[in-house]
Amino acid sequence: MCLCSVLAGGPVAPSVPPPTLSELRRLPRNCPIIYDNDWLRDVTDDEYLFAKAHLGEANLRGLILTKDLWDQGRLYTVEQGLKDFRENIAIARRSGWRSIPDVTVGADRVFQRPASGRIEDTKPIPSAGAELIVREAGKASPARPLIVVVGGPLNTVASAYLMDPSIAPKMIVLMTDIDGYNGQDKWANYIVTTRCRLANFGADPVWWPQRPQAPVMPLERFSSLPDSEVTREIRRVAREFWERSTRKENPVRDDGFGDGAGLFLFFRPETWRDVRKVRVNGPDSREYVTEGRYHYLDAWRLDFSLMREEFFATIAAALAKRG
Numbered sequence: 001m002c003l004c005s006v007l008a009g010g011p012v013a014p015s016v017p018p019p020t021l022s023e024l025r026r027l028p029r030n031c032p033i034i035y036d037n038d039w040l041r042d043v044t045d046d047e048y049l050f051a052k053a054h055l056g057e058a059n060l061r062g063l064i065l066t067k068d069l070w071d072q073g074r075l076y077t078v079e080q081g082l083k084d085f086r087e088n089i090a091i092a093r094r095s096g097w098r099s100i101p102d103v104t105v106g107a108d109r110v111f112q113r114p115a116s117g118r119i120e121d122t123k124p125i126p127s128a129g130a131e132l133i134v135r136e137a138g139k140a141s142p143a144r145p146l147i148v149v150v151g152g153p154l155n156t157v158a159s160a161y162l163m164d165p166s167i168a169p170k171m172i173v174l175m176t177d178i179d180g181y182n183g184q185d186k187w188a189n190y191i192v193t194t195r196c197r198l199a200n201f202g203a204d205p206v207w208w209p210q211r212p213q214a215p216v217m218p219l220e221r222f223s224s225l226p227d228s229e230v231t232r233e234i235r236r237v238a239r240e241f242w243e244r245s246t247r248k249e250n251p252v253r254d255d256g257f258g259d260g261a262g263l264f265l266f267f268r269p270e271t272w273r274d275v276r277k278v279r280v281n282g283p284d285s286r287e288y289v290t291e292g293r294y295h296y297l298d299a300w301r302l303d304f305s306l307m308r309e310e311f312f313a314t315i316a317a318a319l320a321k322r323g
C-alpha cells in the first residue's frame with residue numbers, strides 16, 4: 001500500500017484484529033449484551049433474548065432503538081420506533097418476564113461523509129444509545145467483550161466508536177443484513193467493518209429457510225407452548241411470515257428468526273457451522289477472500305433446525321418460570 005492511499009484513508013488496515021469463528025464460539029456466557037434494532041414487532045429474536053434474560057442466562061444491559069434509515073431516514077420517525085419498542089416490551093413484561101431493560105434512543109440519522117474521505121473526520125451522531133455503548137464497552141474487556149446485536153442500521157455503534165475509539169477491542173458486533181435493508185448507510189458500515197470487530201448474517205449470501213423448506217417457526221409448534229400474551233405475539237409474527245410467503249399473488253420472503261442469527265451464535269455456538277471472510281476495499285466495495293487481510297465475517301452455513309429447537313425450548317422454559 002502506498003503512502004498516498006494511507007493519507008486518503010483508502011484501503012484500510014483493520015485497527016483491531018478481525019474476529020474468527022472459533023473465537024466467537026468461545027465467548028464467555030456472561031458477556032454483557034446490548035440489543036440494538038430499528039423495530040421489535042416485526043421479529044421474534046427479541047423475545048428469544050428476553051426469555052434468556054428472564055431465565056438469568058443473558059447479561060442484558062440495554063435495548064437501543066436506532067431509527068430505521070430507509071430512504072435516507074425520511075420514511076420513519078423515532079416516535080414510531082419508540083411506540084413499537086414500548087408495545088413489545090410491555091407485552092413481554094405483562095407475560096411475567098423480568099430483567100427486560102427500558103429502551104434507550106440511539107442514532108436518528110445517516111452520517112455526513114467527511115470531504116476528506118477519512119473515517120476519523122466523521123462527526124458522530126450524538127445519542128443516549130451511543131453513550132450507553134461507550135459506557136458498557138468501557139466496563140468490558142477483550143476477553144469478556146460487550147456483545148452488540150444489531151438488527152437495524154449501524155449508525156449508533158459507529159457513533160459510539162467515533163466518540164471513543166478505545167472501545168473497539170472490547171466489543172463484538174453481531175450484525176444482520178449489512179448488505180441489505182439494515183445496511184442503508186454505507187458510511188456507517190464502512191466505519192464499523194474496518195474499525196470494529198463484526199460478524200454478519202445477511203440475505204446476501206444466505207437467508208432463513210424459504211418454501212418449500214420448513215419454516216423455522218412452524219405454526220403447529222405453538223400448541224405445545226403455554227398460552228400467554230407473548231406466546232400470541234410470537235405466533236402472530238410466525239403466521240404473518242407463513243401467510244405472506246405462501247400466498248399466490250406476490251409472495252414475500254420468510255424472515256425466519258429475523259435479526260437473531262447472532263444471538264444463536266452466542267447462546268448456541270454450534271448453530272454457526274461456517275463463515276466467509278470479507279475484505280473491505282472502501283465504503284462501496286467489498287470482496288470475499290480466502291487468504292490475506294480481511295475485515296469481518298459473513299455467516300455461510302447454519303444449522304436452522306438446531307436454532308428452531310433452541311428457540312422453542314427457551315421460550316417454553318421462560319414461560320414455565322413465570323411468577
Ligand SMILES: [Ca+2]
Pocket residue numbers: 037038039043151152259
Ligand atoms: Ca430490524
